[in-house]
Amino acid sequence: MPHRWGMAVDLDRCTGCGACVTACHAENNIPTVGDSQAARGRAMHWIRVERYWEGEYPDVTLKFRPVMCQQCDAAPCEPVCPTYASHHTDEGLNAQIYNRCIGTRYCANACPYNVRFFDFFHPQWPKPLDAQLNPDVSVREVGVMEKCTFCVQRIHAAAIDAKAANRELKDGEIQPACVQSCSAKALVFGDLNDPESEVSKLSRSDRGHKLLDDLGTLPKVTYLNRPQA
């Protein structure tokens, strides 16, 4: 049976620290765009921490929610792509093939989660910042759309290692960069086709819900509520 990668986000553990945001930049060669482009809404964060204020002082609460690509099973971004750059892999990922992408940005329009980012310009890393680039991840050129991949390079590397050692992938063996950096262990990644995996168990939790569930996008990311105290 093929794998079906998914993630669980425990909002009761998440403290909004932002480690995942920076870890994602470091792993996936995401460029920083600078202040004036950021002001035009062109900053790229494959994962972001959203905040929701409720109430008024002094009875005020703030809730955090890390949001990355939800890797939908019925992904609105996929059917709109004229070049099949945005497509579904047999392991359930919403993949983006950069050299097929012609930059129509239809996918970003269609995505209800706002997790797709367009490269408005050729990325730049003033030397020697380029020495840090991860050789396992391609650098995106101007004019293409990019997004969270669940760190597919790490998934492939672990799969190759397991195959070379003639064994099955172990649960927890693959950690996307955000999951690995999270010290509170709010993020858990794994195979949803394995009912015993940590992520499967968490996804069945009665605290679990999907983001914008009523849209019928069938996300593979499950959020676990912070209990109301």
Add this chain to the structure above:
Amino acid sequence: MERRDFIKLTAVTGTSAALASCGNPEHQLIRFVPEEDIIPGIAAWKPSVCPVCSAGCAVNARVMDADIETVRNGQRGVVRMNVAKKLEGLPKDPISRGGLCARGQAAIQITYHPDRIAQPLKREGARGTGQFKAIGWDEAIAELVSKLDALAASNDQKSLAIVARPRRSRRSELLAEFARRFGGPPPIAFDLFGDDVLRRANAISFGHDQLPTFDLAQARYLIGFGADFLGTWNSPVAQNAAYGEMRQGRPGIRGRFVQVESRMTTTGASADEWIPVKPGTEGVLALGLVHLMNRGPERTAPQAAAASRADAARPFQGGDDEYTPQRVEQITGVPAKRVERIAKELAELRPAVAIVGGPPLAHTNAMFTALAVNALNTALGSVNQPGGIFFTPGAAIQGPAPSPQTPYTSLGTAKVLLIDDANPVYTSPTAWKVKDAIANIPFIASFASFVDDTSVFADLILPDHSFLESWVQSSAESGSLEAASTVAEPVMKPIHNTRATPEVLIEVAGKLKAPVSLPWKDAEELAKSAQPPATSNQRPATSNQRPATSPRPPASSPRFEEPRFDGDAAQYPFHFLPYLSPAFGDGSSAHLPWLQEMPDAMTSAMWSSWVEMNPQTAQKLKVRDGDLVDLTSTQGTLRVPAVIFPGIAPDIVAMPVGQGHEHFTRYASGRGANAISLIAPIAEPETGAVAWAATRVKVARAADANGTLILFAAEMRERPHEYKVR
């Protein structure tokens, strides 16, 4: 044409075609022979220690090959090297436990920063203009030696000043030894936002002159007093890990968390219950809870703890009798009923633990507050108990003792100043006039990796390796229930013509006319050298050693006194709360582009400075998101954009520290405003620590939004207040 000739001809034309394409100077770079074994595409993992804050998390660096532009024997070229690609937490480290915060992730950019100082520099233009010329190491070291020799020749060794970052590593010891053996005063290692009050209070209450470690993973109730322990305070990575376990790590048990503070921190946002109090009154609430545990109907708590509970408030003048729920309500603004309910919860849900830190300990009555929360921990029976408060064993405190109120007074008479990884011009209140003092010192040498607000005044810069290129050593003060000490070799070879500062100092010491001998021969020996034979929690014998620690009484039995503030309440109606930025801390990581572009968790602001104000206050001042306001304290005025922030009292405005550097690389220079410049240098009387939350300001609307407030995806969401994009 014969086949052989054809091949010859194509070889020649091919080569000349290739040469013709060398118009781009980058392509003319010579390729040097690699100096180490390279296995292309295969990653190795090497441990190191994160240098960004004092928590001392061990990191694991992923090392792979890359082309690095460099200089070898005066010739610019490219060399293939094994270099760090990514930092992760080191799983076996008892502090980071495999996790790493945003600042730690971004620390790799220190090494590869495009504005890093790549070779020794000598000042060329007028002081402070940042004009330097590149020189060789021999010349640089000779220059420093000659300046130190001149001091020694005129028997003026006392005029050597060293300013260093407060660090828990052998490097502090090296600097102290250098100063002592040369005959100069001990190094000044001052942290404006340091925790000296809490350390002193812990020495008084528990006999440990040290920051505490919390066993949150086993706690069932946690009450925090102002400490941003999930964001910036103490050992955030370790505390996040334990916090996650407290919430969801035990089947069927979820620890409850209450946070008491005046402005909601990221930590406060995670709390089940957020209790705002009047600034500087947090200790009263703590003692009110102790009072209820002793007198109230909740006395039924475990018998074993009864004795310690009764003792807990004994050090306080009049015990806990004064702190009835009614009086607590009067002073703190927290309703008596709520105080009673919290006390009841504390009695029911054990183990319970209290944490104090940050703004409550930055008032003039900070010692009272710290002792009151310590008393609460005693009353809860949480000291050295599972789910309670611990002191990491073997974490001997090294380095100089806390400095007096104005640590930099000696700079006024210094003739030679050495600066190691400190930026006192940026991190000092304006009134101390540190910039003027430094500008007037005849000779300044810095070991900085970047031209910052302080090193821009240097006459000589002898750049250090980055931490990934150095031997590193750290012994953590807190964050682990067991002793945690890390020594690691360099992760990679240096990419620039830099030298390890310990080795530069050792070389300089040996080259003096009257050589100073240091007990280490190089950076490796320094990092590996054994802990000094200090008993636990005792400082090594240095000239300004603090007394040894056993529980000792405070100077006088404490009682609550209203906090004092700088600035008349009528003229300066708002409390000013500067707070450590989750991205930049005290500003020392503002030069890293990933952190500049990381949206702030509470406001989503990036690349910006801002001041947070309550929606009511904003309405009164007719201020919308992004509008510019003038903040004025007795120390000066700052113009910053406003962020309307629901989690703050109407009479408080808060501003993150970290931006507003005059000089700090292309990413941070001239960006935003420095909150520290508004802080009035009022002292906490017992330790002399700066009461950095005790300044009052007035706030006036200055101008419409001009785009200096940058919010992530600002145009994508509904906002109650119009916001204009530049």
